[in-house]
Amino acid sequence: MEQAGQAEQAERRDAGARPSGAPELPAGPAPRILPEPVWRAREAAHDARVAAWVDPHLRRRADNEAHPVMDFLFTYYSHRPARLRRWHPGVGVVLAGPAARERLAWRGYTGTADGVTLDRAEFTDARVRTAEFVRALLAATAGREPRLACFGLHEWAMVYRLGPEQVRHSARRLRLGPAGTDEVVQTQRIRCSHYDAYRFFTPDAEPLNTLRPTREAQIANEQPGCLHAGMDLYKWAYKLDPFVPSELIADCFALACEIRETDMRASPYDLAELGYAPIPIETAAGRAEYAAAQAEFARRGAPLRRRLVDVCDTLLAWAAG
Structure with a gap:
Protein backbone atom coordinates (compact mmCIF):
# COMPACT_ATOMS: atom_id res chain seq x y z
CA MET A 1 0.00 0.00 0.00
CA PHE A 123 6.87 15.04 -34.57
CA THR A 124 7.86 16.28 -38.01
CA ASP A 125 5.99 18.47 -40.47
CA ALA A 126 4.87 15.29 -42.24
CA ARG A 127 3.43 14.03 -38.96
CA VAL A 128 1.65 17.35 -38.45
CA ARG A 129 0.06 17.04 -41.91
CA THR A 130 -1.04 13.48 -41.11
CA ALA A 131 -2.62 14.60 -37.84
CA GLU A 132 -4.40 17.46 -39.62
CA PHE A 133 -5.81 15.11 -42.27
CA VAL A 134 -6.86 12.47 -39.76
CA ARG A 135 -8.57 15.06 -37.58
CA ALA A 136 -10.43 16.58 -40.54
CA LEU A 137 -11.55 13.17 -41.81
CA LEU A 138 -12.72 11.85 -38.45
CA ALA A 139 -14.46 15.06 -37.42
CA ALA A 140 -16.33 15.18 -40.73
CA THR A 141 -17.30 11.51 -40.41
CA ALA A 142 -18.49 11.98 -36.83
CA GLY A 143 -20.76 14.82 -37.94
CA ARG A 144 -22.79 12.63 -40.30
CA GLU A 145 -25.64 10.23 -39.67
CA PRO A 146 -24.76 6.56 -40.34
CA ARG A 147 -26.04 5.23 -43.66
CA LEU A 148 -27.02 1.60 -43.34
CA ALA A 149 -28.12 0.45 -46.78
CA CYS A 150 -24.94 -0.79 -48.46
CA PHE A 151 -25.38 -4.37 -47.09
CA GLY A 152 -21.74 -5.29 -47.58
CA LEU A 153 -22.05 -5.57 -51.34
CA HIS A 154 -18.51 -4.24 -51.82
CA GLU A 155 -17.15 -7.76 -51.23
CA TRP A 156 -19.51 -9.13 -53.87
CA ALA A 157 -18.49 -6.40 -56.33
CA MET A 158 -14.86 -7.43 -55.84
CA VAL A 159 -15.54 -10.87 -57.37
CA TYR A 160 -18.18 -9.91 -59.92
CA ARG A 161 -17.67 -11.78 -63.21
CA LEU A 162 -14.28 -13.17 -62.18
CA GLY A 163 -13.15 -16.71 -62.85
CA PRO A 164 -12.69 -19.01 -59.82
CA GLU A 165 -8.91 -18.66 -59.96
CA GLN A 166 -9.10 -14.84 -60.01
CA VAL A 167 -10.98 -14.21 -56.76
CA ARG A 168 -8.93 -13.03 -53.80
CA HIS A 169 -9.73 -16.00 -51.55
CA SER A 170 -9.64 -18.64 -54.25
CA ALA A 171 -9.23 -21.46 -51.69
CA ARG A 172 -12.77 -20.71 -50.43
CA ARG A 173 -15.80 -21.46 -52.54
CA LEU A 174 -18.44 -18.87 -53.27
CA ARG A 175 -21.51 -19.64 -51.19
CA LEU A 176 -23.93 -19.11 -54.10
CA GLY A 177 -21.48 -20.10 -56.84
CA PRO A 178 -20.22 -17.68 -59.54
CA ALA A 179 -23.56 -17.30 -61.32
CA GLY A 180 -25.53 -16.80 -58.09
CA THR A 181 -22.97 -14.27 -56.85
CA ASP A 182 -23.17 -12.29 -60.08
CA GLU A 183 -26.96 -12.29 -59.87
CA VAL A 184 -26.85 -10.70 -56.41
CA VAL A 185 -24.60 -7.91 -57.73
CA GLN A 186 -26.90 -7.36 -60.70
CA THR A 187 -30.15 -7.28 -58.71
CA GLN A 188 -29.12 -5.26 -55.63
CA ARG A 189 -28.41 -1.54 -55.51
CA ILE A 190 -24.73 -0.96 -54.68
CA ARG A 191 -24.09 2.15 -52.57
CA CYS A 192 -20.40 1.95 -51.58
CA SER A 193 -19.08 5.30 -50.26
CA HIS A 194 -15.61 4.12 -49.21
CA TYR A 195 -12.85 4.72 -51.73
CA ASP A 196 -10.54 1.99 -50.39
CA ALA A 197 -13.29 -0.58 -50.90
CA TYR A 198 -14.50 0.80 -54.22
CA ARG A 199 -11.01 0.77 -55.76
CA PHE A 200 -11.03 -3.06 -55.54
CA PHE A 201 -14.28 -3.46 -57.51
CA THR A 202 -13.91 -5.43 -60.71
CA PRO A 203 -14.08 -3.32 -63.88
CA ASP A 204 -17.56 -4.69 -64.63
CA ALA A 205 -18.78 -3.81 -61.13
CA GLU A 206 -17.49 -0.23 -61.00
CA PRO A 207 -20.28 1.34 -63.09
CA LEU A 208 -22.92 -0.47 -61.00
CA ASN A 209 -22.04 1.60 -57.93
CA THR A 210 -24.35 4.58 -57.39
CA LEU A 211 -21.37 6.66 -56.15
CA ARG A 212 -17.92 7.36 -57.56
CA PRO A 213 -15.69 7.63 -54.48
CA THR A 214 -12.28 9.21 -55.00
CA ARG A 215 -9.29 9.78 -52.74
CA GLU A 216 -9.74 13.54 -53.14
CA ALA A 217 -13.37 13.33 -51.97
CA GLN A 218 -12.69 11.00 -49.06
CA ILE A 219 -13.39 13.60 -46.37
CA ALA A 220 -16.65 14.53 -48.12
CA ASN A 221 -17.80 10.91 -48.54
CA GLU A 222 -16.81 9.06 -45.37
CA GLN A 223 -19.72 8.12 -43.10
CA PRO A 224 -19.83 6.27 -39.76
CA GLY A 225 -22.14 3.46 -40.88
CA CYS A 226 -19.47 2.13 -43.26
CA LEU A 227 -17.76 -0.97 -41.87
CA HIS A 228 -14.50 -0.06 -43.58
CA ALA A 229 -14.56 3.42 -42.04
CA GLY A 230 -14.92 1.70 -38.67
CA MET A 231 -12.02 -0.65 -39.31
CA ASP A 232 -9.92 2.27 -40.53
CA LEU A 233 -10.01 3.83 -37.07
CA TYR A 234 -7.17 1.40 -36.39
CA LYS A 235 -5.23 2.74 -39.38
CA TRP A 236 -5.64 6.37 -38.36
CA ALA A 237 -4.51 5.52 -34.82
CA TYR A 238 -1.33 3.70 -35.85
CA LYS A 239 -0.45 6.29 -38.50
CA LEU A 240 0.48 8.54 -35.56
CA ASP A 241 2.37 5.86 -33.61
CA PRO A 242 4.32 6.25 -31.27
CA PHE A 243 2.60 9.51 -30.29
CA VAL A 244 -0.80 7.87 -29.69
CA PRO A 245 -1.34 5.91 -26.45
CA SER A 246 -1.05 2.23 -27.35
CA GLU A 247 -4.20 1.37 -25.40
CA LEU A 248 -6.18 3.47 -27.89
CA ILE A 249 -4.54 1.72 -30.85
CA ALA A 250 -5.43 -1.64 -29.28
CA ASP A 251 -9.03 -0.52 -28.67
CA CYS A 252 -9.31 0.39 -32.36
CA PHE A 253 -7.76 -2.93 -33.38
CA ALA A 254 -10.22 -4.84 -31.19
CA LEU A 255 -13.15 -3.15 -32.90
CA ALA A 256 -11.57 -3.75 -36.32
CA CYS A 257 -11.38 -7.48 -35.56
CA GLU A 258 -15.10 -7.68 -34.84
CA ILE A 259 -16.01 -5.57 -37.86
CA ARG A 260 -13.83 -7.70 -40.11
CA GLU A 261 -15.67 -10.84 -38.99
CA THR A 262 -19.01 -9.27 -39.88
CA ASP A 263 -17.61 -7.97 -43.16
CA MET A 264 -16.56 -11.45 -44.22
CA ARG A 265 -19.63 -13.22 -42.85
CA ALA A 266 -21.64 -10.99 -45.20
CA SER A 267 -19.27 -11.68 -48.11
CA PRO A 268 -19.97 -14.18 -50.90
CA TYR A 269 -17.43 -16.65 -49.48
CA ASP A 270 -18.41 -19.81 -47.61
CA LEU A 271 -16.47 -19.60 -44.33
CA ALA A 272 -18.60 -21.99 -42.27
CA GLU A 273 -15.69 -24.42 -42.04
CA LEU A 274 -13.79 -21.73 -40.10
CA GLY A 275 -16.71 -21.16 -37.74
CA TYR A 276 -18.15 -18.04 -39.41
CA ALA A 277 -21.89 -18.34 -39.96
CA PRO A 278 -22.99 -16.43 -43.06
CA ILE A 279 -25.04 -13.25 -43.03
CA PRO A 280 -27.08 -13.91 -46.19
CA ILE A 281 -27.45 -10.39 -47.51
CA GLU A 282 -29.22 -11.76 -50.58
CA THR A 283 -32.28 -12.17 -48.31
CA ALA A 284 -34.37 -9.57 -46.47
CA ALA A 285 -33.50 -11.16 -43.12
CA GLY A 286 -29.78 -11.08 -43.92
CA ARG A 287 -29.93 -7.43 -44.95
CA ALA A 288 -31.71 -6.56 -41.72
CA GLU A 289 -29.06 -8.41 -39.71
CA TYR A 290 -26.29 -6.60 -41.54
CA ALA A 291 -27.87 -3.16 -41.06
CA ALA A 292 -28.30 -3.84 -37.33
CA ALA A 293 -24.62 -4.78 -37.08
CA GLN A 294 -23.68 -1.61 -38.97
CA ALA A 295 -25.66 0.53 -36.54
CA GLU A 296 -24.02 -1.14 -33.53
CA PHE A 297 -20.51 -0.73 -34.93
CA ALA A 298 -21.26 2.93 -35.69
CA ARG A 299 -22.34 3.39 -32.08
CA ARG A 300 -19.21 1.71 -30.74
CA GLY A 301 -16.91 3.49 -33.16
CA ALA A 302 -18.16 6.96 -32.18
CA PRO A 303 -16.24 7.24 -28.86
CA LEU A 304 -13.07 5.90 -30.49
CA ARG A 305 -13.42 8.49 -33.23
CA ARG A 306 -13.84 11.23 -30.59
CA ARG A 307 -10.79 10.00 -28.69
CA LEU A 308 -8.70 10.08 -31.87
CA VAL A 309 -9.87 13.62 -32.66
CA ASP A 310 -8.88 14.65 -29.13
CA VAL A 311 -5.45 13.03 -29.57
CA CYS A 312 -4.96 14.88 -32.85
CA ASP A 313 -5.85 18.16 -31.15
CA THR A 314 -3.35 17.40 -28.38
CA LEU A 315 -0.64 16.51 -30.86
CA LEU A 316 -1.18 19.59 -33.00
CA ALA A 317 -1.08 21.85 -29.95
CA TRP A 318 2.03 20.03 -28.69
CA ALA A 319 3.77 20.43 -32.05
CA ALA A 320 2.92 24.14 -32.13
CA GLY A 321 4.07 24.66 -28.53
Missing part, protein backbone atom coordinates in the same frame (compact mmCIF):
# COMPACT_ATOMS: atom_id res chain seq x y z
CA GLU A 2 2.83 2.41 0.89
CA GLN A 3 4.53 1.74 -2.47
CA ALA A 4 1.26 2.34 -4.32
CA GLY A 5 0.77 5.61 -2.44
CA GLN A 6 4.25 6.76 -3.33
CA ALA A 7 3.66 5.88 -6.96
CA GLU A 8 0.40 7.85 -6.97
CA GLN A 9 2.13 10.87 -5.45
CA ALA A 10 4.91 10.59 -8.02
CA GLU A 11 2.37 10.63 -10.85
CA ARG A 12 0.87 13.86 -9.53
CA ARG A 13 4.00 15.79 -8.66
CA ASP A 14 5.27 18.69 -10.74
CA ALA A 15 8.13 18.04 -13.12
CA GLY A 16 10.20 20.69 -11.30
CA ALA A 17 13.14 22.70 -12.56
CA ARG A 18 15.43 21.20 -15.16
CA PRO A 19 19.12 21.78 -15.60
CA SER A 20 20.38 23.94 -18.43
CA GLY A 21 20.40 22.06 -21.73
CA ALA A 22 17.67 19.55 -20.74
CA PRO A 23 15.02 19.01 -23.47
CA GLU A 24 12.03 21.30 -23.13
CA LEU A 25 8.76 19.51 -22.38
CA PRO A 26 5.37 20.41 -23.89
CA ALA A 27 3.82 23.70 -22.86
CA GLY A 28 0.77 23.69 -20.64
CA PRO A 29 0.23 21.42 -17.65
CA ALA A 30 3.30 19.66 -16.29
CA PRO A 31 3.79 16.18 -17.74
CA ARG A 32 2.71 13.20 -15.72
CA ILE A 33 5.58 11.18 -14.35
CA LEU A 34 4.90 7.45 -14.29
CA PRO A 35 7.01 5.45 -11.83
CA GLU A 36 8.54 2.33 -13.32
CA PRO A 37 6.17 -0.15 -11.62
CA VAL A 38 3.17 1.78 -12.95
CA TRP A 39 4.24 2.03 -16.58
CA ARG A 40 5.68 -1.50 -16.57
CA ALA A 41 2.27 -2.81 -15.50
CA ARG A 42 0.57 -0.92 -18.34
CA GLU A 43 3.18 -2.19 -20.79
CA ALA A 44 2.65 -5.81 -19.68
CA ALA A 45 -1.14 -5.52 -19.84
CA HIS A 46 -0.93 -4.15 -23.38
CA ASP A 47 1.44 -6.91 -24.49
CA ALA A 48 -0.81 -9.63 -23.06
CA ARG A 49 -3.86 -8.16 -24.75
CA VAL A 50 -2.24 -7.79 -28.15
CA ALA A 51 -0.56 -11.22 -27.99
CA ALA A 52 -4.01 -12.83 -28.25
CA TRP A 53 -4.24 -11.43 -31.79
CA VAL A 54 -0.61 -11.37 -32.86
CA ASP A 55 0.61 -14.80 -31.73
CA PRO A 56 -1.95 -16.85 -33.74
CA HIS A 57 -1.18 -14.73 -36.80
CA LEU A 58 2.55 -15.33 -36.45
CA ARG A 59 1.99 -19.08 -36.03
CA ARG A 60 -0.14 -19.19 -39.17
CA ARG A 61 2.41 -17.16 -41.08
CA ALA A 62 5.21 -19.52 -40.05
CA ASP A 63 3.09 -22.44 -41.32
CA ASN A 64 2.15 -20.63 -44.57
CA GLU A 65 -1.49 -20.92 -43.51
CA ALA A 66 -3.77 -18.24 -44.97
CA HIS A 67 -6.73 -16.95 -42.98
CA PRO A 68 -9.32 -15.12 -45.12
CA VAL A 69 -10.64 -13.09 -42.18
CA MET A 70 -7.76 -12.21 -39.87
CA ASP A 71 -4.89 -11.86 -42.38
CA PHE A 72 -6.46 -8.64 -43.67
CA LEU A 73 -5.73 -6.91 -40.37
CA PHE A 74 -2.01 -7.64 -40.74
CA THR A 75 -1.54 -7.36 -44.52
CA TYR A 76 -3.89 -4.69 -45.83
CA TYR A 77 -3.08 -2.66 -42.73
CA SER A 78 0.64 -2.00 -42.69
CA HIS A 79 1.31 -1.86 -38.94
CA ARG A 80 3.71 -4.71 -38.23
CA PRO A 81 2.86 -7.13 -35.40
CA ALA A 82 5.99 -6.09 -33.50
CA ARG A 83 4.92 -2.45 -33.67
CA LEU A 84 1.42 -3.31 -32.49
CA ARG A 85 2.89 -5.05 -29.44
CA ARG A 86 5.20 -2.18 -28.50
CA TRP A 87 3.63 -0.01 -25.82
CA HIS A 88 3.80 3.80 -25.84
CA PRO A 89 2.22 6.10 -23.24
CA GLY A 90 1.41 9.02 -25.53
CA VAL A 91 2.63 12.60 -25.21
CA GLY A 92 2.77 14.48 -21.94
CA VAL A 93 4.08 11.48 -20.02
CA VAL A 94 7.54 10.87 -18.57
CA LEU A 95 8.58 7.28 -17.89
CA ALA A 96 10.74 7.11 -14.79
CA GLY A 97 13.20 4.45 -13.67
CA PRO A 98 16.29 2.73 -15.11
CA ALA A 99 14.34 0.53 -17.55
CA ALA A 100 12.97 3.59 -19.32
CA ARG A 101 16.46 4.46 -20.56
CA GLU A 102 16.21 1.52 -22.99
CA ARG A 103 13.73 3.61 -24.97
CA LEU A 104 16.40 6.10 -25.88
CA ALA A 105 17.38 3.59 -28.57
CA TRP A 106 13.83 3.81 -29.97
CA ARG A 107 12.98 6.47 -32.49
CA GLY A 108 10.75 9.14 -31.03
CA TYR A 109 12.09 9.27 -27.46
CA THR A 110 14.37 11.64 -25.60
CA GLY A 111 15.74 11.91 -22.09
CA THR A 112 14.79 14.46 -19.43
CA ALA A 113 15.91 15.05 -15.85
CA ASP A 114 13.01 12.87 -14.67
CA GLY A 115 13.17 10.01 -17.16
CA VAL A 116 12.27 9.40 -20.80
CA THR A 117 9.51 11.00 -22.85
CA LEU A 118 8.37 11.33 -26.44
CA ASP A 119 10.44 13.85 -28.36
CA ARG A 120 8.60 16.80 -29.85
CA ALA A 121 11.36 17.24 -32.42
CA GLU A 122 10.41 13.84 -33.88
Whole structure:
Protein backbone atom coordinates (compact mmCIF):
# COMPACT_ATOMS: atom_id res chain seq x y z
CA MET A 1 0.00 0.00 0.00
CA GLU A 2 2.83 2.41 0.89
CA GLN A 3 4.53 1.74 -2.47
CA ALA A 4 1.26 2.34 -4.32
CA GLY A 5 0.77 5.61 -2.44
CA GLN A 6 4.25 6.76 -3.33
CA ALA A 7 3.66 5.88 -6.96
CA GLU A 8 0.40 7.85 -6.97
CA GLN A 9 2.13 10.87 -5.45
CA ALA A 10 4.91 10.59 -8.02
CA GLU A 11 2.37 10.63 -10.85
CA ARG A 12 0.87 13.86 -9.53
CA ARG A 13 4.00 15.79 -8.66
CA ASP A 14 5.27 18.69 -10.74
CA ALA A 15 8.13 18.04 -13.12
CA GLY A 16 10.20 20.69 -11.30
CA ALA A 17 13.14 22.70 -12.56
CA ARG A 18 15.43 21.20 -15.16
CA PRO A 19 19.12 21.78 -15.60
CA SER A 20 20.38 23.94 -18.43
CA GLY A 21 20.40 22.06 -21.73
CA ALA A 22 17.67 19.55 -20.74
CA PRO A 23 15.02 19.01 -23.47
CA GLU A 24 12.03 21.30 -23.13
CA LEU A 25 8.76 19.51 -22.38
CA PRO A 26 5.37 20.41 -23.89
CA ALA A 27 3.82 23.70 -22.86
CA GLY A 28 0.77 23.69 -20.64
CA PRO A 29 0.23 21.42 -17.65
CA ALA A 30 3.30 19.66 -16.29
CA PRO A 31 3.79 16.18 -17.74
CA ARG A 32 2.71 13.20 -15.72
CA ILE A 33 5.58 11.18 -14.35
CA LEU A 34 4.90 7.45 -14.29
CA PRO A 35 7.01 5.45 -11.83
CA GLU A 36 8.54 2.33 -13.32
CA PRO A 37 6.17 -0.15 -11.62
CA VAL A 38 3.17 1.78 -12.95
CA TRP A 39 4.24 2.03 -16.58
CA ARG A 40 5.68 -1.50 -16.57
CA ALA A 41 2.27 -2.81 -15.50
CA ARG A 42 0.57 -0.92 -18.34
CA GLU A 43 3.18 -2.19 -20.79
CA ALA A 44 2.65 -5.81 -19.68
CA ALA A 45 -1.14 -5.52 -19.84
CA HIS A 46 -0.93 -4.15 -23.38
CA ASP A 47 1.44 -6.91 -24.49
CA ALA A 48 -0.81 -9.63 -23.06
CA ARG A 49 -3.86 -8.16 -24.75
CA VAL A 50 -2.24 -7.79 -28.15
CA ALA A 51 -0.56 -11.22 -27.99
CA ALA A 52 -4.01 -12.83 -28.25
CA TRP A 53 -4.24 -11.43 -31.79
CA VAL A 54 -0.61 -11.37 -32.86
CA ASP A 55 0.61 -14.80 -31.73
CA PRO A 56 -1.95 -16.85 -33.74
CA HIS A 57 -1.18 -14.73 -36.80
CA LEU A 58 2.55 -15.33 -36.45
CA ARG A 59 1.99 -19.08 -36.03
CA ARG A 60 -0.14 -19.19 -39.17
CA ARG A 61 2.41 -17.16 -41.08
CA ALA A 62 5.21 -19.52 -40.05
CA ASP A 63 3.09 -22.44 -41.32
CA ASN A 64 2.15 -20.63 -44.57
CA GLU A 65 -1.49 -20.92 -43.51
CA ALA A 66 -3.77 -18.24 -44.97
CA HIS A 67 -6.73 -16.95 -42.98
CA PRO A 68 -9.32 -15.12 -45.12
CA VAL A 69 -10.64 -13.09 -42.18
CA MET A 70 -7.76 -12.21 -39.87
CA ASP A 71 -4.89 -11.86 -42.38
CA PHE A 72 -6.46 -8.64 -43.67
CA LEU A 73 -5.73 -6.91 -40.37
CA PHE A 74 -2.01 -7.64 -40.74
CA THR A 75 -1.54 -7.36 -44.52
CA TYR A 76 -3.89 -4.69 -45.83
CA TYR A 77 -3.08 -2.66 -42.73
CA SER A 78 0.64 -2.00 -42.69
CA HIS A 79 1.31 -1.86 -38.94
CA ARG A 80 3.71 -4.71 -38.23
CA PRO A 81 2.86 -7.13 -35.40
CA ALA A 82 5.99 -6.09 -33.50
CA ARG A 83 4.92 -2.45 -33.67
CA LEU A 84 1.42 -3.31 -32.49
CA ARG A 85 2.89 -5.05 -29.44
CA ARG A 86 5.20 -2.18 -28.50
CA TRP A 87 3.63 -0.01 -25.82
CA HIS A 88 3.80 3.80 -25.84
CA PRO A 89 2.22 6.10 -23.24
CA GLY A 90 1.41 9.02 -25.53
CA VAL A 91 2.63 12.60 -25.21
CA GLY A 92 2.77 14.48 -21.94
CA VAL A 93 4.08 11.48 -20.02
CA VAL A 94 7.54 10.87 -18.57
CA LEU A 95 8.58 7.28 -17.89
CA ALA A 96 10.74 7.11 -14.79
CA GLY A 97 13.20 4.45 -13.67
CA PRO A 98 16.29 2.73 -15.11
CA ALA A 99 14.34 0.53 -17.55
CA ALA A 100 12.97 3.59 -19.32
CA ARG A 101 16.46 4.46 -20.56
CA GLU A 102 16.21 1.52 -22.99
CA ARG A 103 13.73 3.61 -24.97
CA LEU A 104 16.40 6.10 -25.88
CA ALA A 105 17.38 3.59 -28.57
CA TRP A 106 13.83 3.81 -29.97
CA ARG A 107 12.98 6.47 -32.49
CA GLY A 108 10.75 9.14 -31.03
CA TYR A 109 12.09 9.27 -27.46
CA THR A 110 14.37 11.64 -25.60
CA GLY A 111 15.74 11.91 -22.09
CA THR A 112 14.79 14.46 -19.43
CA ALA A 113 15.91 15.05 -15.85
CA ASP A 114 13.01 12.87 -14.67
CA GLY A 115 13.17 10.01 -17.16
CA VAL A 116 12.27 9.40 -20.80
CA THR A 117 9.51 11.00 -22.85
CA LEU A 118 8.37 11.33 -26.44
CA ASP A 119 10.44 13.85 -28.36
CA ARG A 120 8.60 16.80 -29.85
CA ALA A 121 11.36 17.24 -32.42
CA GLU A 122 10.41 13.84 -33.88
CA PHE A 123 6.87 15.04 -34.57
CA THR A 124 7.86 16.28 -38.01
CA ASP A 125 5.99 18.47 -40.47
CA ALA A 126 4.87 15.29 -42.24
CA ARG A 127 3.43 14.03 -38.96
CA VAL A 128 1.65 17.35 -38.45
CA ARG A 129 0.06 17.04 -41.91
CA THR A 130 -1.04 13.48 -41.11
CA ALA A 131 -2.62 14.60 -37.84
CA GLU A 132 -4.40 17.46 -39.62
CA PHE A 133 -5.81 15.11 -42.27
CA VAL A 134 -6.86 12.47 -39.76
CA ARG A 135 -8.57 15.06 -37.58
CA ALA A 136 -10.43 16.58 -40.54
CA LEU A 137 -11.55 13.17 -41.81
CA LEU A 138 -12.72 11.85 -38.45
CA ALA A 139 -14.46 15.06 -37.42
CA ALA A 140 -16.33 15.18 -40.73
CA THR A 141 -17.30 11.51 -40.41
CA ALA A 142 -18.49 11.98 -36.83
CA GLY A 143 -20.76 14.82 -37.94
CA ARG A 144 -22.79 12.63 -40.30
CA GLU A 145 -25.64 10.23 -39.67
CA PRO A 146 -24.76 6.56 -40.34
CA ARG A 147 -26.04 5.23 -43.66
CA LEU A 148 -27.02 1.60 -43.34
CA ALA A 149 -28.12 0.45 -46.78
CA CYS A 150 -24.94 -0.79 -48.46
CA PHE A 151 -25.38 -4.37 -47.09
CA GLY A 152 -21.74 -5.29 -47.58
CA LEU A 153 -22.05 -5.57 -51.34
CA HIS A 154 -18.51 -4.24 -51.82
CA GLU A 155 -17.15 -7.76 -51.23
CA TRP A 156 -19.51 -9.13 -53.87
CA ALA A 157 -18.49 -6.40 -56.33
CA MET A 158 -14.86 -7.43 -55.84
CA VAL A 159 -15.54 -10.87 -57.37
CA TYR A 160 -18.18 -9.91 -59.92
CA ARG A 161 -17.67 -11.78 -63.21
CA LEU A 162 -14.28 -13.17 -62.18
CA GLY A 163 -13.15 -16.71 -62.85
CA PRO A 164 -12.69 -19.01 -59.82
CA GLU A 165 -8.91 -18.66 -59.96
CA GLN A 166 -9.10 -14.84 -60.01
CA VAL A 167 -10.98 -14.21 -56.76
CA ARG A 168 -8.93 -13.03 -53.80
CA HIS A 169 -9.73 -16.00 -51.55
CA SER A 170 -9.64 -18.64 -54.25
CA ALA A 171 -9.23 -21.46 -51.69
CA ARG A 172 -12.77 -20.71 -50.43
CA ARG A 173 -15.80 -21.46 -52.54
CA LEU A 174 -18.44 -18.87 -53.27
CA ARG A 175 -21.51 -19.64 -51.19
CA LEU A 176 -23.93 -19.11 -54.10
CA GLY A 177 -21.48 -20.10 -56.84
CA PRO A 178 -20.22 -17.68 -59.54
CA ALA A 179 -23.56 -17.30 -61.32
CA GLY A 180 -25.53 -16.80 -58.09
CA THR A 181 -22.97 -14.27 -56.85
CA ASP A 182 -23.17 -12.29 -60.08
CA GLU A 183 -26.96 -12.29 -59.87
CA VAL A 184 -26.85 -10.70 -56.41
CA VAL A 185 -24.60 -7.91 -57.73
CA GLN A 186 -26.90 -7.36 -60.70
CA THR A 187 -30.15 -7.28 -58.71
CA GLN A 188 -29.12 -5.26 -55.63
CA ARG A 189 -28.41 -1.54 -55.51
CA ILE A 190 -24.73 -0.96 -54.68
CA ARG A 191 -24.09 2.15 -52.57
CA CYS A 192 -20.40 1.95 -51.58
CA SER A 193 -19.08 5.30 -50.26
CA HIS A 194 -15.61 4.12 -49.21
CA TYR A 195 -12.85 4.72 -51.73
CA ASP A 196 -10.54 1.99 -50.39
CA ALA A 197 -13.29 -0.58 -50.90
CA TYR A 198 -14.50 0.80 -54.22
CA ARG A 199 -11.01 0.77 -55.76
CA PHE A 200 -11.03 -3.06 -55.54
CA PHE A 201 -14.28 -3.46 -57.51
CA THR A 202 -13.91 -5.43 -60.71
CA PRO A 203 -14.08 -3.32 -63.88
CA ASP A 204 -17.56 -4.69 -64.63
CA ALA A 205 -18.78 -3.81 -61.13
CA GLU A 206 -17.49 -0.23 -61.00
CA PRO A 207 -20.28 1.34 -63.09
CA LEU A 208 -22.92 -0.47 -61.00
CA ASN A 209 -22.04 1.60 -57.93
CA THR A 210 -24.35 4.58 -57.39
CA LEU A 211 -21.37 6.66 -56.15
CA ARG A 212 -17.92 7.36 -57.56
CA PRO A 213 -15.69 7.63 -54.48
CA THR A 214 -12.28 9.21 -55.00
CA ARG A 215 -9.29 9.78 -52.74
CA GLU A 216 -9.74 13.54 -53.14
CA ALA A 217 -13.37 13.33 -51.97
CA GLN A 218 -12.69 11.00 -49.06
CA ILE A 219 -13.39 13.60 -46.37
CA ALA A 220 -16.65 14.53 -48.12
CA ASN A 221 -17.80 10.91 -48.54
CA GLU A 222 -16.81 9.06 -45.37
CA GLN A 223 -19.72 8.12 -43.10
CA PRO A 224 -19.83 6.27 -39.76
CA GLY A 225 -22.14 3.46 -40.88
CA CYS A 226 -19.47 2.13 -43.26
CA LEU A 227 -17.76 -0.97 -41.87
CA HIS A 228 -14.50 -0.06 -43.58
CA ALA A 229 -14.56 3.42 -42.04
CA GLY A 230 -14.92 1.70 -38.67
CA MET A 231 -12.02 -0.65 -39.31
CA ASP A 232 -9.92 2.27 -40.53
CA LEU A 233 -10.01 3.83 -37.07
CA TYR A 234 -7.17 1.40 -36.39
CA LYS A 235 -5.23 2.74 -39.38
CA TRP A 236 -5.64 6.37 -38.36
CA ALA A 237 -4.51 5.52 -34.82
CA TYR A 238 -1.33 3.70 -35.85
CA LYS A 239 -0.45 6.29 -38.50
CA LEU A 240 0.48 8.54 -35.56
CA ASP A 241 2.37 5.86 -33.61
CA PRO A 242 4.32 6.25 -31.27
CA PHE A 243 2.60 9.51 -30.29
CA VAL A 244 -0.80 7.87 -29.69
CA PRO A 245 -1.34 5.91 -26.45
CA SER A 246 -1.05 2.23 -27.35
CA GLU A 247 -4.20 1.37 -25.40
CA LEU A 248 -6.18 3.47 -27.89
CA ILE A 249 -4.54 1.72 -30.85
CA ALA A 250 -5.43 -1.64 -29.28
CA ASP A 251 -9.03 -0.52 -28.67
CA CYS A 252 -9.31 0.39 -32.36
CA PHE A 253 -7.76 -2.93 -33.38
CA ALA A 254 -10.22 -4.84 -31.19
CA LEU A 255 -13.15 -3.15 -32.90
CA ALA A 256 -11.57 -3.75 -36.32
CA CYS A 257 -11.38 -7.48 -35.56
CA GLU A 258 -15.10 -7.68 -34.84
CA ILE A 259 -16.01 -5.57 -37.86
CA ARG A 260 -13.83 -7.70 -40.11
CA GLU A 261 -15.67 -10.84 -38.99
CA THR A 262 -19.01 -9.27 -39.88
CA ASP A 263 -17.61 -7.97 -43.16
CA MET A 264 -16.56 -11.45 -44.22
CA ARG A 265 -19.63 -13.22 -42.85
CA ALA A 266 -21.64 -10.99 -45.20
CA SER A 267 -19.27 -11.68 -48.11
CA PRO A 268 -19.97 -14.18 -50.90
CA TYR A 269 -17.43 -16.65 -49.48
CA ASP A 270 -18.41 -19.81 -47.61
CA LEU A 271 -16.47 -19.60 -44.33
CA ALA A 272 -18.60 -21.99 -42.27
CA GLU A 273 -15.69 -24.42 -42.04
CA LEU A 274 -13.79 -21.73 -40.10
CA GLY A 275 -16.71 -21.16 -37.74
CA TYR A 276 -18.15 -18.04 -39.41
CA ALA A 277 -21.89 -18.34 -39.96
CA PRO A 278 -22.99 -16.43 -43.06
CA ILE A 279 -25.04 -13.25 -43.03
CA PRO A 280 -27.08 -13.91 -46.19
CA ILE A 281 -27.45 -10.39 -47.51
CA GLU A 282 -29.22 -11.76 -50.58
CA THR A 283 -32.28 -12.17 -48.31
CA ALA A 284 -34.37 -9.57 -46.47
CA ALA A 285 -33.50 -11.16 -43.12
CA GLY A 286 -29.78 -11.08 -43.92
CA ARG A 287 -29.93 -7.43 -44.95
CA ALA A 288 -31.71 -6.56 -41.72
CA GLU A 289 -29.06 -8.41 -39.71
CA TYR A 290 -26.29 -6.60 -41.54
CA ALA A 291 -27.87 -3.16 -41.06
CA ALA A 292 -28.30 -3.84 -37.33
CA ALA A 293 -24.62 -4.78 -37.08
CA GLN A 294 -23.68 -1.61 -38.97
CA ALA A 295 -25.66 0.53 -36.54
CA GLU A 296 -24.02 -1.14 -33.53
CA PHE A 297 -20.51 -0.73 -34.93
CA ALA A 298 -21.26 2.93 -35.69
CA ARG A 299 -22.34 3.39 -32.08
CA ARG A 300 -19.21 1.71 -30.74
CA GLY A 301 -16.91 3.49 -33.16
CA ALA A 302 -18.16 6.96 -32.18
CA PRO A 303 -16.24 7.24 -28.86
CA LEU A 304 -13.07 5.90 -30.49
CA ARG A 305 -13.42 8.49 -33.23
CA ARG A 306 -13.84 11.23 -30.59
CA ARG A 307 -10.79 10.00 -28.69
CA LEU A 308 -8.70 10.08 -31.87
CA VAL A 309 -9.87 13.62 -32.66
CA ASP A 310 -8.88 14.65 -29.13
CA VAL A 311 -5.45 13.03 -29.57
CA CYS A 312 -4.96 14.88 -32.85
CA ASP A 313 -5.85 18.16 -31.15
CA THR A 314 -3.35 17.40 -28.38
CA LEU A 315 -0.64 16.51 -30.86
CA LEU A 316 -1.18 19.59 -33.00
CA ALA A 317 -1.08 21.85 -29.95
CA TRP A 318 2.03 20.03 -28.69
CA ALA A 319 3.77 20.43 -32.05
CA ALA A 320 2.92 24.14 -32.13
CA GLY A 321 4.07 24.66 -28.53
